[in-house]
Amino acid sequence: MGNETLAQKILSAHAGRNLSVGDMAVISLDYVLAHDTTTAWAIEPFRKIAQKVFDPSKIFIFFDHAYPAPSLQVADMHRQIQKFCAEQGIKIHYDGVCHQVMAEKYTYPNTFLLGADSHTPTGGGIGAMCVGFGSTDAAIAMATGKIWVRVPQTIRIDLEGRLRPGVYPKDVILGIAKELSSEGANYRVVEFGGSAIGGFDVPSRLTLTNMCAEIGAKTGIVPGDSQTRAYLERQGRPMPFQELRSDVRAEFEQVFSIDISKAEPMVALPPDIDRDVPVSQVEGTPITQVFLGSCTNCRIEDLAVAYGIMKGKKVKEGVKFIVTPASRETYEQGLMNGFLLEFSKMGATIAPPGCGACLGRHMGVLGDDDVCVSTSNRNFTGRMGSPKAKIYLASPATAAASALEGKIADPRKYLH
Numbered sequence: 001m002g003n004e005t006l007a008q009k010i011l012s013a014h015a016g017r018n019l020s021v022g023d024m025a026v027i028s029l030d031y032v033l034a035h036d037t038t039t040a041w042a043i044e045p046f047r048k049i050a051q052k053v054f055d056p057s058k059i060f061i062f063f064d065h066a067y068p069a070p071s072l073q074v075a076d077m078h079r080q081i082q083k084f085c086a087e088q089g090i091k092i093h094y095d096g097v098c099h100q101v102m103a104e105k106y107t108y109p110n111t112f113l114l115g116a117d118s119h120t121p122t123g124g125g126i127g128a129m130c131v132g133f134g135s136t137d138a139a140i141a142m143a144t145g146k147i148w149v150r151v152p153q154t155i156r157i158d159l160e161g162r163l164r165p166g167v168y169p170k171d172v173i174l175g176i177a178k179e180l181s182s183e184g185a186n187y188r189v190v191e192f193g194g195s196a197i198g199g200f201d202v203p204s205r206l207t208l209t210n211m212c213a214e215i216g217a218k219t220g221i222v223p224g225d226s227q228t229r230a231y232l233e234r235q236g237r238p239m240p241f242q243e244l245r246s247d248v249r250a251e252f253e254q255v256f257s258i259d260i261s262k263a264e265p266m267v268a269l270p271p272d273i274d275r276d277v278p279v280s281q282v283e284g285t286p287i288t289q290v291f292l293g294s295c296t297n298c299r300i301e302d303l304a305v306a307y308g309i310m311k312g313k314k315v316k317e318g319v320k321f322i323v324t325p326a327s328r329e330t331y332e333q334g335l336m337n338g339f340l341l342e343f344s345k346m347g348a349t350i351a352p353p354g355c356g357a358c359l360g361r362h363m364g365v366l367g368d369d370d371v372c373v374s375t376s377n378r379n380f381t382g383r384m385g386s387p388k389a390k391i392y393l394a395s396p397a398t399a400a401a402s403a404l405e406g407k408i409a410d411p412r413k414y415l416h
Helices: 006-015 038-049 072-088 096-103 120-126 135-144 171-180 202-215 224-235 299-310 328-336 339-346 396-405
Strands: 023-030 031-035 060-061 111-114 130-131 146-150 152-161 190-193 220-221 254-259 265-269 276-278 289-292 320-322 371-374 390-393
Touching: 006 023, 006 111, 006 130, 006 190, 006 220, 031 038, 031 096, 031 135, 031 146, 038 072, 038 135, 060 072, 060 096, 096 120, 096 328, 111 120, 111 135, 120 130, 120 202, 120 224, 130 220, 135 146, 152 171, 171 202, 171 254, 171 265, 171 276, 190 202, 202 224, 202 299, 202 320, 224 289, 276 289, 276 396, 289 396, 299 339, 299 396, 320 339, 320 371, 328 339, 371 396
Parallel strands: 031 060, 031 111, 111 130, 152 190, 152 254, 190 220, 289 320, 289 371, 371 390
Antiparallel strands: 023 146, 265 276, 265 390
Protein backbone atom coordinates (compact mmCIF):
# COMPACT_ATOMS: atom_id res chain seq x y z
CA MET A 1 0.00 0.00 0.00
CA GLY A 2 1.32 3.45 -0.94
CA ASN A 3 1.84 6.46 1.24
CA GLU A 4 1.46 9.28 -1.27
CA THR A 5 -0.59 12.45 -0.80
CA LEU A 6 -2.97 13.63 -3.51
CA ALA A 7 -0.57 16.48 -4.34
CA GLN A 8 2.29 14.00 -4.80
CA LYS A 9 0.20 11.92 -7.18
CA ILE A 10 -0.77 14.88 -9.34
CA LEU A 11 2.76 16.29 -9.42
CA SER A 12 4.29 12.86 -10.14
CA ALA A 13 1.96 12.42 -13.11
CA HIS A 14 3.05 15.81 -14.47
CA ALA A 15 6.74 15.16 -13.86
CA GLY A 16 6.75 11.71 -15.41
CA ARG A 17 8.35 10.15 -12.32
CA ASN A 18 7.48 9.34 -8.73
CA LEU A 19 8.10 12.28 -6.44
CA SER A 20 8.50 12.51 -2.69
CA VAL A 21 7.85 15.50 -0.45
CA GLY A 22 10.76 17.91 -0.77
CA ASP A 23 11.80 16.74 -4.25
CA MET A 24 12.51 19.34 -6.91
CA ALA A 25 10.99 18.60 -10.29
CA VAL A 26 10.18 20.17 -13.63
CA ILE A 27 6.55 19.52 -14.48
CA SER A 28 4.42 19.96 -17.58
CA LEU A 29 1.50 22.37 -17.37
CA ASP A 30 -2.09 21.88 -18.47
CA TYR A 31 -3.01 25.56 -18.28
CA VAL A 32 -1.25 28.90 -17.83
CA LEU A 33 -3.30 31.80 -16.49
CA ALA A 34 -2.62 35.53 -16.28
CA HIS A 35 -4.76 38.66 -16.18
CA ASP A 36 -4.76 42.31 -17.15
CA THR A 37 -2.14 43.21 -14.57
CA THR A 38 0.15 40.21 -14.38
CA THR A 39 0.25 39.70 -18.16
CA ALA A 40 1.62 43.20 -18.59
CA TRP A 41 4.45 42.35 -16.18
CA ALA A 42 5.17 39.06 -17.99
CA ILE A 43 5.63 40.42 -21.51
CA GLU A 44 9.14 41.84 -21.11
CA PRO A 45 10.65 38.77 -19.42
CA PHE A 46 8.91 36.54 -21.98
CA ARG A 47 10.56 38.40 -24.86
CA LYS A 48 13.97 37.77 -23.29
CA ILE A 49 13.57 34.00 -23.52
CA ALA A 50 11.22 33.26 -26.42
CA GLN A 51 9.55 34.59 -29.52
CA LYS A 52 6.49 32.34 -29.48
CA VAL A 53 4.42 30.79 -26.70
CA PHE A 54 4.53 27.02 -26.34
CA ASP A 55 0.81 26.49 -27.04
CA PRO A 56 -1.66 29.41 -27.28
CA SER A 57 -4.62 27.08 -26.63
CA LYS A 58 -3.28 26.35 -23.13
CA ILE A 59 -2.78 30.00 -22.19
CA PHE A 60 -5.70 31.91 -20.69
CA ILE A 61 -5.51 35.70 -20.46
CA PHE A 62 -8.32 37.53 -18.66
CA PHE A 63 -9.30 41.17 -18.43
CA ASP A 64 -10.92 41.24 -14.99
CA HIS A 65 -8.95 43.19 -12.40
CA ALA A 66 -9.57 46.59 -13.97
CA TYR A 67 -12.09 46.10 -16.74
CA PRO A 68 -13.69 48.08 -18.28
CA ALA A 69 -10.62 50.31 -18.04
CA PRO A 70 -11.05 52.85 -15.20
CA SER A 71 -8.21 55.12 -16.36
CA LEU A 72 -6.12 56.09 -19.35
CA GLN A 73 -3.14 54.26 -17.85
CA VAL A 74 -5.09 51.01 -17.61
CA ALA A 75 -6.52 51.45 -21.10
CA ASP A 76 -2.98 51.75 -22.48
CA MET A 77 -1.98 48.62 -20.54
CA HIS A 78 -4.93 46.75 -22.03
CA ARG A 79 -3.83 47.79 -25.52
CA GLN A 80 -0.30 46.53 -24.84
CA ILE A 81 -1.66 43.14 -23.75
CA GLN A 82 -4.06 42.97 -26.71
CA LYS A 83 -1.16 43.57 -29.11
CA PHE A 84 0.90 40.82 -27.46
CA CYS A 85 -1.97 38.33 -27.50
CA ALA A 86 -2.80 39.11 -31.14
CA GLU A 87 0.75 38.38 -32.26
CA GLN A 88 0.86 35.18 -30.17
CA GLY A 89 -2.58 33.88 -31.17
CA ILE A 90 -3.83 33.93 -27.57
CA LYS A 91 -7.51 34.53 -26.86
CA ILE A 92 -8.37 37.21 -24.31
CA HIS A 93 -11.32 36.42 -22.07
CA TYR A 94 -13.68 39.17 -20.94
CA ASP A 95 -16.07 36.91 -19.04
CA GLY A 96 -15.41 37.93 -15.43
CA VAL A 97 -13.00 36.89 -12.69
CA CYS A 98 -10.38 34.53 -14.09
CA HIS A 99 -10.68 31.95 -11.31
CA GLN A 100 -14.44 31.68 -11.57
CA VAL A 101 -14.46 31.40 -15.36
CA MET A 102 -11.70 28.78 -15.32
CA ALA A 103 -13.79 26.73 -12.89
CA GLU A 104 -16.93 27.12 -14.97
CA LYS A 105 -15.45 26.36 -18.38
CA TYR A 106 -11.98 24.88 -18.39
CA THR A 107 -10.43 23.30 -15.28
CA TYR A 108 -10.69 19.52 -14.82
CA PRO A 109 -9.72 17.29 -11.88
CA ASN A 110 -6.14 16.05 -11.51
CA THR A 111 -4.76 18.74 -13.83
CA PHE A 112 -2.15 21.41 -13.01
CA LEU A 113 -2.83 25.12 -13.47
CA LEU A 114 -0.13 27.76 -13.11
CA GLY A 115 -1.75 31.11 -12.48
CA ALA A 116 -0.13 34.52 -12.20
CA ASP A 117 -2.48 35.50 -9.40
CA SER A 118 -2.48 34.65 -5.71
CA HIS A 119 -6.03 33.28 -5.69
CA THR A 120 -5.34 30.63 -8.32
CA PRO A 121 -5.95 27.92 -5.64
CA THR A 122 -9.68 28.52 -6.20
CA GLY A 123 -9.68 25.81 -8.86
CA GLY A 124 -8.69 23.24 -6.27
CA GLY A 125 -12.39 22.99 -5.50
CA ILE A 126 -12.65 20.95 -8.71
CA GLY A 127 -9.90 18.55 -7.67
CA ALA A 128 -7.13 20.21 -9.70
CA MET A 129 -3.80 21.45 -8.41
CA CYS A 130 -3.94 25.17 -9.05
CA VAL A 131 -0.97 27.22 -7.88
CA GLY A 132 -0.23 30.92 -7.90
CA PHE A 133 3.11 32.10 -9.30
CA GLY A 134 4.69 35.42 -10.17
CA SER A 135 4.67 37.10 -13.58
CA THR A 136 8.26 36.02 -14.36
CA ASP A 137 7.27 32.40 -13.72
CA ALA A 138 4.24 32.94 -15.96
CA ALA A 139 6.56 34.21 -18.70
CA ILE A 140 8.68 31.04 -18.41
CA ALA A 141 5.53 28.93 -18.42
CA MET A 142 4.16 30.65 -21.52
CA ALA A 143 7.47 30.08 -23.28
CA THR A 144 8.10 26.47 -22.29
CA GLY A 145 4.90 24.91 -20.94
CA LYS A 146 6.89 23.82 -17.90
CA ILE A 147 7.78 25.06 -14.43
CA TRP A 148 9.87 23.81 -11.55
CA VAL A 149 8.32 22.99 -8.20
CA ARG A 150 9.38 21.64 -4.84
CA VAL A 151 6.87 19.03 -3.73
CA PRO A 152 5.13 20.58 -0.71
CA GLN A 153 3.98 18.97 2.49
CA THR A 154 0.24 18.61 2.98
CA ILE A 155 -1.97 19.77 5.82
CA ARG A 156 -5.16 17.74 5.98
CA ILE A 157 -8.35 19.38 7.26
CA ASP A 158 -11.23 17.00 7.92
CA LEU A 159 -14.64 18.62 8.14
CA GLU A 160 -17.19 16.70 10.19
CA GLY A 161 -20.82 17.32 11.05
CA ARG A 162 -23.30 19.56 9.28
CA LEU A 163 -23.66 23.33 8.93
CA ARG A 164 -26.47 24.94 10.87
CA PRO A 165 -28.85 27.41 9.18
CA GLY A 166 -27.24 30.78 8.59
CA VAL A 167 -23.71 29.34 8.55
CA TYR A 168 -21.83 28.93 5.25
CA PRO A 169 -18.50 27.69 3.88
CA LYS A 170 -17.10 31.23 4.18
CA ASP A 171 -17.69 31.07 7.92
CA VAL A 172 -15.91 27.71 8.05
CA ILE A 173 -12.82 28.95 6.24
CA LEU A 174 -12.67 32.12 8.35
CA GLY A 175 -12.66 29.88 11.40
CA ILE A 176 -9.83 27.85 9.88
CA ALA A 177 -7.87 31.06 9.20
CA LYS A 178 -8.21 31.95 12.86
CA GLU A 179 -6.98 28.50 13.85
CA LEU A 180 -4.00 28.36 11.49
CA SER A 181 -3.14 32.11 11.20
CA SER A 182 -2.32 33.99 8.03
CA GLU A 183 0.98 32.11 7.63
CA GLY A 184 0.03 28.78 9.14
CA ALA A 185 0.12 26.89 5.85
CA ASN A 186 3.10 28.55 4.17
CA TYR A 187 4.19 26.54 1.11
CA ARG A 188 1.83 23.74 2.09
CA VAL A 189 -1.03 22.08 0.27
CA VAL A 190 -4.25 22.22 2.25
CA GLU A 191 -6.31 19.13 1.46
CA PHE A 192 -9.93 18.99 2.60
CA GLY A 193 -11.62 15.75 3.57
CA GLY A 194 -13.87 14.31 6.25
CA SER A 195 -17.48 13.17 6.31
CA ALA A 196 -18.89 16.65 5.62
CA ILE A 197 -16.98 17.50 2.47
CA GLY A 198 -19.13 15.18 0.35
CA GLY A 199 -22.10 17.40 1.16
CA PHE A 200 -20.33 20.53 -0.11
CA ASP A 201 -21.07 21.25 -3.75
CA VAL A 202 -18.31 22.58 -5.99
CA PRO A 203 -19.24 26.27 -5.55
CA SER A 204 -18.91 25.80 -1.78
CA ARG A 205 -15.58 24.06 -2.22
CA LEU A 206 -14.32 26.91 -4.42
CA THR A 207 -14.83 29.25 -1.47
CA LEU A 208 -12.75 26.99 0.78
CA THR A 209 -9.85 26.59 -1.63
CA ASN A 210 -9.89 30.26 -2.67
CA MET A 211 -9.24 31.35 0.91
CA CYS A 212 -6.34 28.93 1.33
CA ALA A 213 -4.22 31.63 -0.28
CA GLU A 214 -4.92 33.73 2.82
CA ILE A 215 -3.29 31.24 5.17
CA GLY A 216 -0.13 31.07 3.08
CA ALA A 217 -0.90 27.80 1.30
CA LYS A 218 0.63 26.92 -2.04
CA THR A 219 -2.81 25.63 -2.91
CA GLY A 220 -5.97 24.08 -1.51
CA ILE A 221 -7.62 21.02 -2.96
CA VAL A 222 -10.73 18.88 -2.57
CA PRO A 223 -10.44 15.45 -4.22
CA GLY A 224 -12.72 14.98 -7.20
CA ASP A 225 -15.86 12.94 -6.52
CA SER A 226 -19.56 12.70 -7.39
CA GLN A 227 -20.05 16.39 -6.57
CA THR A 228 -17.33 17.21 -9.07
CA ARG A 229 -18.99 15.06 -11.73
CA ALA A 230 -22.36 16.69 -11.09
CA TYR A 231 -20.81 20.16 -11.43
CA LEU A 232 -19.04 19.32 -14.69
CA GLU A 233 -22.25 17.88 -16.08
CA ARG A 234 -24.20 20.97 -15.01
CA GLN A 235 -21.63 23.11 -16.79
CA GLY A 236 -22.09 21.06 -19.95
CA ARG A 237 -18.58 19.61 -20.01
CA PRO A 238 -18.62 16.13 -18.46
CA MET A 239 -15.36 14.20 -18.68
CA PRO A 240 -14.29 10.89 -17.18
CA PHE A 241 -11.65 11.26 -14.50
CA GLN A 242 -9.94 9.10 -11.92
CA GLU A 243 -11.01 9.82 -8.36
CA LEU A 244 -7.51 10.28 -6.96
CA ARG A 245 -7.11 10.24 -3.19
CA SER A 246 -4.30 10.51 -0.69
CA ASP A 247 -3.31 7.03 0.37
CA VAL A 248 -4.52 5.79 3.74
CA ARG A 249 -0.91 5.79 4.93
CA ALA A 250 -0.07 9.14 3.39
CA GLU A 251 2.13 11.29 5.61
CA PHE A 252 0.49 14.62 6.41
CA GLU A 253 2.41 17.32 8.21
CA GLN A 254 -0.66 18.08 10.33
CA VAL A 255 -4.23 16.80 10.52
CA PHE A 256 -7.07 18.94 11.85
CA SER A 257 -10.60 17.74 12.53
CA ILE A 258 -13.25 20.46 12.61
CA ASP A 259 -16.84 19.95 13.73
CA ILE A 260 -18.69 22.36 11.45
CA SER A 261 -21.94 21.80 13.32
CA LYS A 262 -20.46 24.08 15.99
CA ALA A 263 -19.58 26.85 13.51
CA GLU A 264 -21.40 30.16 13.55
CA PRO A 265 -21.39 33.27 11.36
CA MET A 266 -17.90 34.74 11.47
CA VAL A 267 -16.40 38.14 10.69
CA ALA A 268 -12.72 38.88 9.99
CA LEU A 269 -11.79 42.13 11.70
CA PRO A 270 -9.53 44.62 9.95
CA PRO A 271 -6.71 44.56 9.09
CA ASP A 272 -5.93 40.82 9.18
CA ILE A 273 -7.59 37.70 7.81
CA ASP A 274 -6.98 35.76 11.02
CA ARG A 275 -8.65 38.27 13.37
CA ASP A 276 -11.89 36.31 13.23
CA VAL A 277 -14.74 36.57 15.71
CA PRO A 278 -18.36 35.44 15.83
CA VAL A 279 -20.66 38.06 14.31
CA SER A 280 -22.26 38.52 17.73
CA GLN A 281 -19.07 40.22 18.98
CA VAL A 282 -19.22 43.01 16.41
CA GLU A 283 -22.95 43.16 15.73
CA GLY A 284 -24.12 46.76 15.54
CA THR A 285 -20.87 48.21 14.14
CA PRO A 286 -21.93 51.04 11.75
CA ILE A 287 -20.97 50.57 8.09
CA THR A 288 -21.01 52.67 4.93
CA GLN A 289 -20.61 50.04 2.19
CA VAL A 290 -21.33 46.40 1.46
CA PHE A 291 -19.53 44.59 -1.35
CA LEU A 292 -21.13 41.37 -2.59
CA GLY A 293 -18.52 40.18 -5.05
CA SER A 294 -15.08 38.64 -5.70
CA CYS A 295 -13.75 35.20 -6.63
CA THR A 296 -14.55 34.07 -3.09
CA ASN A 297 -18.27 34.68 -2.92
CA CYS A 298 -20.24 35.99 -5.84
CA ARG A 299 -21.46 32.93 -7.67
CA ILE A 300 -25.15 32.44 -8.37
CA GLU A 301 -25.46 30.42 -5.16
CA ASP A 302 -24.16 33.42 -3.20
CA LEU A 303 -26.59 35.77 -4.92
CA ALA A 304 -29.38 33.36 -3.99
CA VAL A 305 -28.35 33.40 -0.31
CA ALA A 306 -28.29 37.21 -0.23
CA TYR A 307 -31.59 37.46 -2.09
CA GLY A 308 -33.26 35.07 0.34
CA ILE A 309 -32.38 37.39 3.21
CA MET A 310 -33.16 40.67 1.44
CA LYS A 311 -36.31 39.75 -0.49
CA GLY A 312 -39.03 42.35 -0.07
CA LYS A 313 -36.76 44.71 1.88
CA LYS A 314 -34.65 47.79 1.15
CA VAL A 315 -30.98 48.62 1.55
CA LYS A 316 -30.50 50.93 4.52
CA GLU A 317 -30.49 54.58 3.53
CA GLY A 318 -26.92 55.85 3.19
CA VAL A 319 -25.34 52.44 2.60
CA LYS A 320 -23.63 51.74 -0.73
CA PHE A 321 -24.53 48.17 -1.64
CA ILE A 322 -22.47 47.01 -4.62
CA VAL A 323 -23.24 43.68 -6.28
CA THR A 324 -20.55 42.44 -8.69
CA PRO A 325 -21.25 39.00 -10.19
CA ALA A 326 -18.10 36.91 -10.50
CA SER A 327 -18.65 35.95 -14.13
CA ARG A 328 -20.72 36.64 -17.20
CA GLU A 329 -22.46 33.32 -16.63
CA THR A 330 -23.40 34.34 -13.08
CA TYR A 331 -24.51 37.77 -14.34
CA GLU A 332 -26.75 36.20 -16.97
CA GLN A 333 -28.16 33.71 -14.48
CA GLY A 334 -28.90 36.61 -12.14
CA LEU A 335 -30.70 38.41 -14.94
CA MET A 336 -32.73 35.37 -15.94
CA ASN A 337 -33.94 34.49 -12.45
CA GLY A 338 -34.59 38.11 -11.48
CA PHE A 339 -32.04 38.46 -8.67
CA LEU A 340 -30.26 41.42 -10.22
CA LEU A 341 -33.51 43.25 -10.98
CA GLU A 342 -34.69 42.74 -7.41
CA PHE A 343 -31.33 43.82 -5.95
CA SER A 344 -31.57 46.97 -8.05
CA LYS A 345 -35.06 47.67 -6.74
CA MET A 346 -33.72 47.22 -3.20
CA GLY A 347 -31.20 49.99 -3.84
CA ALA A 348 -28.14 48.04 -4.96
CA THR A 349 -25.66 49.16 -7.60
CA ILE A 350 -25.08 46.31 -10.08
CA ALA A 351 -21.56 46.27 -11.49
CA PRO A 352 -20.37 44.31 -14.55
CA PRO A 353 -18.71 40.91 -14.00
CA GLY A 354 -15.15 41.10 -12.73
CA CYS A 355 -13.04 41.82 -9.68
CA GLY A 356 -14.61 45.24 -9.17
CA ALA A 357 -14.16 46.81 -5.75
CA CYS A 358 -12.14 43.90 -4.33
CA LEU A 359 -8.72 45.38 -5.06
CA GLY A 360 -9.56 49.05 -4.72
CA ARG A 361 -9.06 50.20 -8.30
CA HIS A 362 -12.61 50.99 -9.41
CA MET A 363 -16.34 50.32 -8.94
CA GLY A 364 -16.40 50.78 -5.18
CA VAL A 365 -13.13 52.32 -3.98
CA LEU A 366 -13.29 53.06 -0.24
CA GLY A 367 -12.65 56.59 1.02
CA ASP A 368 -11.28 57.80 4.34
CA ASP A 369 -13.30 56.43 7.25
CA ASP A 370 -15.45 54.17 5.06
CA VAL A 371 -16.41 50.90 6.75
CA CYS A 372 -17.15 48.02 4.41
CA VAL A 373 -18.54 44.53 4.89
CA SER A 374 -17.06 42.52 2.03
CA THR A 375 -17.54 38.96 0.82
CA SER A 376 -14.01 38.98 -0.63
CA ASN A 377 -10.84 37.48 0.79
CA ARG A 378 -8.59 40.33 1.93
CA ASN A 379 -9.02 43.09 4.49
CA PHE A 380 -5.53 44.49 4.94
CA THR A 381 -5.01 48.24 5.26
CA GLY A 382 -5.58 49.98 1.93
CA ARG A 383 -6.81 46.89 0.09
CA MET A 384 -9.99 48.50 -1.22
CA GLY A 385 -8.82 52.11 -1.30
CA SER A 386 -8.02 54.47 1.54
CA PRO A 387 -5.67 53.20 4.27
CA LYS A 388 -8.06 54.92 6.67
CA ALA A 389 -10.96 52.69 5.63
CA LYS A 390 -11.88 49.46 7.44
CA ILE A 391 -12.85 46.17 5.84
CA TYR A 392 -14.77 43.39 7.59
CA LEU A 393 -14.90 40.06 5.75
CA ALA A 394 -18.05 37.96 6.00
CA SER A 395 -20.34 35.55 4.19
CA PRO A 396 -22.92 36.71 1.62
CA ALA A 397 -25.60 36.14 4.26
CA THR A 398 -23.92 38.40 6.82
CA ALA A 399 -23.22 40.98 4.11
CA ALA A 400 -26.88 41.00 3.04
CA ALA A 401 -28.18 41.37 6.59
CA SER A 402 -25.68 44.19 7.18
CA ALA A 403 -26.82 46.01 4.04
CA LEU A 404 -30.38 46.00 5.37
CA GLU A 405 -29.43 47.42 8.77
CA GLY A 406 -26.54 49.76 7.94
CA LYS A 407 -24.48 47.96 10.57
CA ILE A 408 -22.92 44.54 10.97
CA ALA A 409 -25.81 42.14 11.51
CA ASP A 410 -26.36 38.47 12.26
CA PRO A 411 -28.08 36.86 9.24
CA ARG A 412 -29.81 34.18 11.29
CA LYS A 413 -32.57 36.58 12.38
CA TYR A 414 -33.68 36.81 8.72
CA LEU A 415 -34.03 33.08 8.14
CA HIS A 416 -37.52 31.68 7.84
